[in-house]
Amino acid sequence: MILSSILSDGMVLQRNEKVGIWGKAGAGQAIQIGFNGKKYDTFADPAGDWRIDLDETEPGGPFEMIISAGGEASVIRNILVGDVWVLGGQSNMELPVRRTLDLLADEVKDVHLPWIRQFSMPISYNFHAPQSDLPGGGWIAATSEDVLNFSAAGFFFAKEIYERHQVPVGLILTAVGGTPIEAWISEGSLRRIGGYEDILEQCKDDQYVIAAKAADEERSNAWHAHLNNTDLGLKEGWYNESWDTADWQDFELPGSWADAGLEHVRGSVWFRKEIELPESMTEGDARLKLGTVVDADDTYINGVCIDNTGYRYPPRRYSIPAGLLKPGNNTITVRVISTHNTGAFVKDMPYRLLACGQEMDLTGVWKYRVGAITGVMQQQTFFHYKPAGVYNGMISPLRHYRIKGALWYQGEANTDHPAGYSKLFEALVADWRGQWGIGEFPFIFTQLANLGEEDDSQSNWAELREEQRKGLQIPGTAMAVTIDIGEYNDLHPQDKKTVGQRLALGAHKLAYGKDGLVHSGPMFKEMELTGDGARLRFDHTGSGLVAKGGGELKGFAVCGPDGVFVPARAVISGDTVLVTHDFIKQPVQVRYAWANNPAQANLYNREGLPASPFSTG
Template sequence: MEKQRKGIALSPLISDGMVLQRHSPVRIWGTVAPFGKVNVTFLGKEYQAEANKSGKWEILLENLNPGGPHEMRIESADTVKMIKDILIGDVWVLGGQSNMQIPVSRTLDLFEDEVSGAECSQIRKFSVPQMYDFHGPVDELCDGNWVSVTPETVYDFSAIGYFFAQNIYDTYKVPIGLIHTAIGGTPAEAWISEPTLLKFDRFKELLTLCKDDNYVNGVKQKEETRNNTWYHELFETDPGLNGDTLWYKEEFNDTDWKDIDIPTSFRGTELETHRGSVWFRKEFYASEDMVGENAKLYLGTIIDGDDTYLNGEKVGSTGYQYPPRRYKLSEGILKPGKNVLTVRVILTENVGAFITDMPYKLKTDRGEISLSGPWRYKLGAVMRALPPTTFFQYMPSGVYNNMIYPLRKYSIQGVLWYQGESNTGNPEDYKELFEAVIKDWRANWGLGDIPFLYVQLANFCPWKQEPEVSGWAILRDKQRRALALPGTGMAVTIDVGQYNDLHPWNKKTVAERLAFWARNMIFNENLECSGPLYDHMESEGDQLRIYFTHIGSGLIAKGSDDKSVKTFSICGPDGNYVEANAIIEGDTVLVSSNEIIAPVGIRYAWADNPEGANLYNKEGFPASPFSAHIES
């Protein structure tokens, strides 16, 4: 016999500190005993609900004006719950992969002074637990709570979410709630419902396979065992950790080690094929007045992992290649005079590197010391490459079922989305996938064509030599074409990326460009919110005239004195593109090449890292990359 349910159970979303969506139907829901009665009191009004036979109930609040804090009383026959510190404002869902997930703490090279001491009770986040389920939509979240911006919590906020919320709140003083769902590495298909994905043939087999718990658990167990064995062997066979004198000790004699200049890629060196560990050491000298508080090591980014020691003390460790190495030093570790820095680089599967054009230095309040230049190195453990791990959160529909569907009852203003990097290897159907995300999410909330504001991929090409076929350029154009859906807005970011970092640091500019779209859509400001977007073209003999929307107060060729626009290319009927001359004429761009007599195709900024792209409007927004063709 089923045990009688007692008390009121609420979604984790319905909790202290929640932000409710203004001027929208707002549902409050939960469970009690079957057919139990529930009274809700909020803003001086009382609402009654009767649970169904499963104990589920809900009430509807309407016409909520921004403000707060407020309290809500929820009462059943045997329980009273008080929800405190409730704000009414705008609620945004943060979706996508790592560039939306990246926290404020990863942007401190640019914004440390700006975010230090940040405090705003009117900006709050709710982090959805990162879970997946392949058996179908999950009714309710398992956990989570609302957190306000404080000097301690701000560093864990999504950087784009925080800077977006700050911009909107500073402008309108409307409370902002952020529901964080982004997960690094996830492709678009992970965020789409199964019924929708079944329209794409390439996912059907994988959808079926992931429903087999024995398969999923077997892969996870096998790979966990393999990874544990690999790292155990790495440790046991590393001479730097098992000899008479440990290689990270200050007194260790490294005179027989080889020389190397850092930063550098290991490609083209004896280290290119090495997997396991490599040890690097550098001596530097610090003056007496530099030693004190607030010392930090900047070690760029390192492929793959690292353990870092200063004067024999471990000061930092990072397990994978993407995070910037920024290691704060405890007082007393940095010494006046000679210091010895040791970095044990762990190479799992990639060609190793200390990424170039990154900061390598020691910085204190009284100066900095460059750590670039000559180092010494020696091979440590020699291992086989560690095969990639299967991340099931990347698989189709899993995180949609467990992270998006459970949010369906919580009213929101819109979605902020930054994703696409994980689809650049297969970009041809990204427009269809991305439109499926937008339509699925809108259907999930049932609030109509809520704003869906997204980031076009930034510039990135760490190998410097552009690939013959640019998956990044193709995907950017698919993103641009998705603007055909109503209620969408796209922030172009080809000028704020970093060629050598998948996660560009300048998240504030990205957030502000999203905020311009929101200010137009939500607050009806008459602001230019985008750079020039391709509209159409006309053939003029051996030239093509390109027309744009979002011209603003005029087109400019940034950094050019003669209105010459770079990175245009055109092709004839053979489809072979060549570099083109392009000049701004009024609100259009005229494009031609001496090599093409009858141009029919055009591209702009068509590269992973389109260096030199300089078409902007006078408001300072860059033009979107695009590709277009005159139909015969």
């Protein structure tokens, strides 16, 4: 008898619904299930497939389930019955709690919430057909160390749901960093939308996929081998504690390689700093916070490599082995590897040594020397990014597992080409609802956070946010606005607590019948031209519109017939906003928070929820 890996110890079953249990056995074998004092039975079909639907069950647990077939019995232990939510998307949904500890360590310290569980889907893709079998995975509970492996957004969402409704919460994490939305949509829907036919056919060629992956691996291995073989720092041992840096140059950390005229260097650059430590900082636990490094790093203390990271996004938070630090002079050496980006120690990140309750600031002048110069490393193919692949491999296998609803946190990978995202999102929601076949279950999604410098003129993120806002036209959806909780210098902002809380507001409204709840910030509804400007009306104004922090509204712009947008005055008038400009009396279009990082935007409702960016055109 074979059971899906999701039907395993610690699972959470959907309450108050007929829940399917399925598997494979010998053709015609009798199958029996014992659960919650009831007995169920069926027979496997000629292909060995079987399914039993359990009666509706009230929330609670833990329970045991015994499944028998042909004299073989399997016992599934520690089962809870509650609400099950699917977590889909890319890296900001996948981002684990352990990546948020700079901000949220106190929130998860000594967590013991065994009624919150998570099942993580291993990365799997298929370009031929929707799959039935799960590639593995297991359930964990939100206790002690395991909570650090939860999706951070998912955990804080589940915590809100559990605390308000006192029912177990199961999360199914099926998210993959870097994936565009097309990867999570069915082949049929993509063909109806059009434009994906060639890549869909190409990826069906197994020999092409195998050859491309082999070429990727060979190219990567060759690039790194060339780098390591030519890196003078490795050959001479620049990481050694006693290495003389008298002929090295100065570098102000944090900063970009461009600041030192190294913007065209691809390869390795070595950085060193000597620090003086008191004895009181050498006798206990120690940790190095090295901000974020572009692209990769090997980090040494006193000649010993303490850790490394192979790509640009994770924050460098390295534990220092006991006994490595010593009173007096210590040396920190960082070998920074640039594969295809201009290298950098990202600004406005923590660069500190923490030991025995004390801190040492590591910013300022370091020494640097180029170790090796290579060509740009060509990027991998990343087949899990390709259209329909993870839909077939990571969504389709879940279709028999009954759920309450879905959360979606994705969009960053589509910002280069935002046009048409709303159409793709509509197809995705329809595909997922079609897979589970339980009607228009709640689908709650996150709008892109703020990112980049405030004065950056780019607006592709704003354009994609507008496409996301259009998704609210789909019945049974809600959107969490996050333009106020991002980090200008980090694609993966750490405040996933607020994200989870705002997603939970949408769930309270859609899934739990809290009709009087204000679950959203103001959403643009319509524009009316007045004698001297435009009056904007909004949904979800709650108990009133406010300018957060007081003062004037910011973030509004208007254009006339020439299509050139200029900043405009905006004032709150009841539940509307009146937008005016001295020289544009009849605006053609109004925009709000229309920037990659609309840091000045401050329209909220009194419940503290931000207005969504929008364009009236």
